[in-house]
Amino acid sequence: MAGDDFAAEAPLMQEPESPRDSTEDRSSSFISEEGQPTSPSAFIWVLSVAAGISGILFGYDTGVISSTLVSIRPTDLSHPLSTLDKSLITSSTSLFALIASPLASVLADRRGRKYVVLAADVLFVIGALWQAFTGSVTGLILGRSIVGLAVGGASLVVPMYISELSPSAFRGMLVTLSILFITGGQVVAYILGYVLAQKAHGWRWMVGLGATPAVFQFGLLLMLPETPRWLVKAGHENVARDVLRKVYASGTNMAAERVLQDIKREIFEEEATSKLVHSSKPGDDLWPWLTHFQHHMTELLYVGGNRRGLVIACFLQGFQQLCGFNSIMYFSATIFSLLGFTSPILTSLSVAVTNFVCTLVALLIIDRVGRRAILLRSIPVMIAGLVLCSISYHFLGFPSKEVNMLEQIQSASYSPWATSVVVSLLIFVCGYAIGPGNIAWQQSELFPLSVRSLGSGFATATNWGCNFVVGLTFLPLMEYFTPVWTFSLYALVCLVGWVLAWKIYPETKGLGLEDMRGLLRDGWGVEASLDRPTSPRLRRS
Numbered sequence: 001m002a003g004d005d006f007a008a009e010a011p012l013m014q015e016p017e018s019p020r021d022s023t024e025d026r027s028s029s030f031i032s033e034e035g036q037p038t039s040p041s042a043f044i045w046v047l048s049v050a051a052g053i054s055g056i057l058f059g060y061d062t063g064v065i066s067s068t069l070v071s072i073r074p075t076d077l078s079h080p081l082s083t084l085d086k087s088l089i090t091s092s093t094s095l096f097a098l099i100a101s102p103l104a105s106v107l108a109d110r111r112g113r114k115y116v117v118l119a120a121d122v123l124f125v126i127g128a129l130w131q132a133f134t135g136s137v138t139g140l141i142l143g144r145s146i147v148g149l150a151v152g153g154a155s156l157v158v159p160m161y162i163s164e165l166s167p168s169a170f171r172g173m174l175v176t177l178s179i180l181f182i183t184g185g186q187v188v189a190y191i192l193g194y195v196l197a198q199k200a201h202g203w204r205w206m207v208g209l210g211a212t213p214a215v216f217q218f219g220l221l222l223m224l225p226e227t228p229r230w231l232v233k234a235g236h237e238n239v240a241r242d243v244l245r246k247v248y249a250s251g252t253n254m255a256a257e258r259v260l261q262d263i264k265r266e267i268f269e270e271e272a273t274s275k276l277v278h279s280s281k282p283g284d285d286l287w288p289w290l291t292h293f294q295h296h297m298t299e300l301l302y303v304g305g306n307r308r309g310l311v312i313a314c315f316l317q318g319f320q321q322l323c324g325f326n327s328i329m330y331f332s333a334t335i336f337s338l339l340g341f342t343s344p345i346l347t348s349l350s351v352a353v354t355n356f357v358c359t360l361v362a363l364l365i366i367d368r369v370g371r372r373a374i375l376l377r378s379i380p381v382m383i384a385g386l387v388l389c390s391i392s393y394h395f396l397g398f399p400s401k402e403v404n405m406l407e408q409i410q411s412a413s414y415s416p417w418a419t420s421v422v423v424s425l426l427i428f429v430c431g432y433a434i435g436p437g438n439i440a441w442q443q444s445e446l447f448p449l450s451v452r453s454l455g456s457g458f459a460t461a462t463n464w465g466c467n468f469v470v471g472l473t474f475l476p477l478m479e480y481f482t483p484v485w486t487f488s489l490y491a492l493v494c495l496v497g498w499v500l501a502w503k504i505y506p507e508t509k510g511l512g513l514e515d516m517r518g519l520l521r522d523g524w525g526v527e528a529s530l531d532r533p534t535s536p537r538l539r540r541s
Contacts, residue, residue: 040170041249048174050224051161052181053217054117054154057124057210059185061147062326063352064206065090066333067193067345071203078136083475085137090330091471092141093148098464100152105457106293107153112226112234113161113453116153117217123150124214132208143207148464150214156460160452163444164227165247167255168512172366172442179438180363183356185213186329190349193333197345229449229513232263262514266449269517293454300451300458305520309446312505312524313459316440319497321466323382324490325432327474328425329355334475339396339418347422354426358433370509371439372501372529378435379498385428386491392420393483436497445508448517506530 040048069089074080081089108116127146134140159175166174192209196202225231228247231240237260244256300306328335332351336344366374395417440463447455477486506519506529519525 040167040174041247043246043249044165044167044170044174047165047224048162048177050217050220051117051158052178053213053220054120054158055178055181056185056188056213057217058151058155059182060189060210060213061093061151061185062182062329063186063189064193064210065093065144065330066348067190067197068203068206069331070333070337070344071193071197071206076201076203077134077140078138081137083479086334087472087475089137089141089144091468092144093151094464094468094471096145096148097152097155098461098468100149101156101461101464102454102457104153104156105453105455105460108157108160108453108457109296112230113157113164114221114224114226116157117161118221120150120154120157121214121218121221123147123153125211128208128211128214132204147210152460152464155463156453156457159441160444160456161227163442164229164452164513165243167248168510168515170367171445171513172371172509173363175442175444176359176363176366176438179441180356180359183352183359183433186352187349187356190345190352194343194345194349228260229263232260233267233449237264259512262512263449266514266517296451296454300454304522305517306447306451306455308504308520308524309516310455310458313440313443313446313455314462315497315500315504316436316443317459317463318466319493319500320436320440321463321470322490322493323432323436323497324386324470324474324487324493325429325437326467327470328429330471331474332425336422339421340415341418350422351425351429354429355433355437358430359438362434362438366438367509370507371442372505372507372509372526375435375439375501375505376498378431379494379501381431382428382435383491383494383498385424385426385431386487386494388424388427389421390484390487390491392417392424393487396421442508445511445513445516446520449513 069081069086072081104116104120107119123146127143127148127150129143130146131140131143134143158178162175162178163171189206193206196205199205225239225243226234226236228240228243231237231243240263241256241260244259245253248256248259300310328351332348333344336347341347362374396415443459444452444456474486477489481489504524504526506525508516508519508529511519519529
């Protein structure tokens with residue numbers, strides 16, 4: 001199925017038959033359309049859960065490093081960990097995820113979405129075991145880097161895999177399910193961190209156990225299909241039809257056939273657009289994969305709707321990281337130990353549990369309330385939490401830039417304002433989990449099929465690039481810029497993020513993946529998305 005390197009480039013030779021005239025007004029219901037399922041089928045639940053196991057791996061890796069950094073003893077590695085060592089160990093995963101994301105996008109187009117997830121599972125196992133058995137700081141950084149390659153590929157492809165398989169009415173919920181798995185992985189990491197922290201070399205068990213879900217997912221995914229949209233583009237229409245009929249099992253075959261025709265029509269239109277944008281040149285056939293990549297890059301950057309989708313997706317992913325959330329996840333145990341809590345890992349568990357519960361709330365409301373509405377309402381909650389955190393640190397008495405922040409806190413006794421810091425961070429995490437934490441990963445719906453993998457790859461690379469910057473700079477900022485101004489800076493980022501989201505992020509609730517071309521074709525689509533009647537479809541005209 002995915003064995004032919006160039007299968008995904010096979011063109012559709014003729015325009016697909018359409019059960020409806022392509023010029024007719026398509027303003028029918030996008031949720032209650034005849035034959036549409038009223039709930040996700042058992043098949044789509046199994047697919048989403050199987051793919052979502054990557055979320056457990058990603059979340060576990062994010063959460064476990066917090067416990068690992070405070071559990072490594074001075075004699076466990078080649079030398080005691082310095083602040084720079086901690087920053088490099090943490091940020092190396094993000095750096096290599098940044099490198100992997102655009103490469104994985106090309107591989108996902110050529111070999112299939114499922115192929116990338118399987119490759120990521122192998123890298124997860126290698127990286128986890130490497131970390132568990134290493135005897136040096138350099139080895140630990142290398143193991144984290146291998147895991148970063150896996151995280152970069154999986155974080156790109158899993159939301160796209162689920163998005164391309166899901167009925168439009170439930171797409172937001174099913175993609176958010178993979179984010180719920182991430183937060184669940186973080187909870188598991190903190191629990192295991194608490195249990196193993198006091199054991200000799202317990203941190204090695206923490207990182208090594210990350211290989212277990214990857215082995216399980218690898219075996220499970222071997223039995224599951226590719227996405228119907230990739231299958232159609234690769235020339236496997238009959239296989240795609242069988243997959244769609246299973247996805248729409250609670251609806252009718254008419255719904256599956258309608259989606260299939262929409263996919264074929266979109267591919268036909270994209271090929272027509274591609275012929276207008278590109279012209280063949282001598283030598284193009286010598287490096288067909290490079291020509292294919294160049295053509296898709298041209299479509300992504302020079303077709304207005306695609307370019308606007310890329311800007312929105314990169315903005316959402318960049319904002320998700322620059323707001324500072326993952327600095328809290330990576331260093332929460334370090335923060336709480338410096339504040340005088342006797343069990344910093346257990347205190348950190350409150351952050352992970354809050355993240356999990358609020359992501360569950362997002363899963364239940366995202367397809368009813370809408371992506372844009374949730375984002376605009378959740379960011380003010382994040383700002384309130386960050387401002388309260390800055391105020392709390394101010395009253396803890398550590399505002400001075402001249403004196404080392406870490407030494408001040410370590411020499412201080414416990415204060416009630418330390419509890420205020422915890423509460424403020426939980427408020428921030430709650431707003432993040434309901435809003436940016438899952439909204440950004442709906443990125444696949446912003447791109448048409450021809451550039452979906454490439455666009456998602458660049459957006460995911462933006463996420464990991466900003467993650468790398470945050471992971472590398474958080475402790476130095478806390479130490480030299482002071483906590484008061486560090487969290488004030490994150491609050492300012494959130495304010496700017498709210499303004500940009502209000503101006504350029506349209507409401508995509510309920511729209512089919514094949515409907516997004518029309519939404520972003522002539523502008524940001526904000527007004528059009530908000531002015532929709534109760535049940536329109538924004539279609540290609």
